[in-house]
Amino acid sequence: MTTLVWAGGLLRAEDEPIVRAGDHGWTVGDGVFETMEVVGGRAFALRRHLKRLAYSAARMGMPPIDEDAVREAIGEVLAAGTGLTRLRVTVSSGPGPMSSARGGGPHTIVVTANDGPALTECRAVRVPWRRNERSPIAGVKSTSYAENVVMMEFARSRGADEALMANTHGHLCEGTASNILIERGDEIVTPPLASGCLPGIVRGLALEWGSDAAIPIRAAAPGELDMAVLDEVIAGDAFAAVTSSTRRVQPLTALDGALVGRGPLLERLAQVFDDRAALDADPAPRHSK
Structure with missing residues (x-):
């Protein structure tokens, strides 16, 4: 299975380290995400997924997510692969202290996509x-x-x-x-x-x-x-x-x-x-x- 990764403004190798040890998404799960079907090289229902991503972030009390940056990252990932079937956008609150208290950001944005088979039943x-x-x-x-x-x-x-x-x-x-x-x-x-x-x-x-x-x-x-x-x-x-x-x-x-x-x-x-x-x-x- 082929996996594409975008983080920090660049396409990355699948096994390349991309998240800081103190990232609040890693340490306490302080983040939101969306998983989308990819059809013909496009993320299905993208507007709806991005709207829910923003809703989830607001409910979590996170600062607003830069939608343009997310769209650009999605576009780069989809343009880099063929036969992709699934795409995920993950956004954490970024670097934070070793506690439940949130840090000052900025967000960590990671977009991944792969060509895994669809579930059939x-x-x-x-x-x-x-x-x-x-x-x-x-x-x-x-x-x-x-x-x-x-x-x-x-x-x-x-x-x-x-x-x-x-x-x-x-x-x-x-x-x-x-x-x-x-x-x-x-x-x-x-x-x-x-x-x-x-x-x-x-x-x-x-x-x-x-x-x-x-x-x-x-x-x-x-x-x-x-x-x-x-x-x-x-x-x-x-x-x-x-x-x-x-x-x-x-x-x-x-x-x-x-x-x-x-x-x-x-x-x-x-x-x-x-x-x-x-x-x-x-x-x-x-x-x-």
Whole structure:
């Protein structure tokens, strides 16, 4: 797998040291990031990703990120490679003290891209831990990702590649790297942002483009989706899919070790998403739900 790296204004060798030992992103996870699909040499939904990057930084109390610098770095990385499939922008608060207190910056910006294969299916498990919807970084794409690492190792130990969790109320929330959609009855519903889930880029586009295509899809009311809805998925009375920039709209093939079926509305939504994405590689942001 080929990996390209941009840092400090220059393209770098993959194994070249690029972060200071005292960088707050390294020492305490004080940073934000975005992962994007690369299609035909372009970062998909770039405007939306950059808007969320700025939102995450603001929620973290970081100074505003220089969007022009990020765009320039992305352009240099994409121009330097062929066959790239995934791009990540990581921004930390920069050098800081050996404590939780933040330093004075400047930001550390790193852009990486590779040509790794796309994920082709999702095998998920439920985890015993919960997302804190009252956390100061709930809904933020933060580099403080240790919770997700623990959950993913739990999933991998059980032959899965995604972990699904509840929030503190026991309501369905999200996956470690994805949002979740449930096809139940004659509609598709997804946990609301009030559940503590990330405002996923593909989640938002699925809601918009699905509605445009007259697919019955909506954000659930707070508390509407209990974790028990996943028992309905295993029983075949409901269906599930995950959404992310690396999966798009991807139906679950297994849940807690049991094979599960694909819902017709979710399969239609996946096709609608692919068709719309082929027509518009950088859809303008709309209001999140």
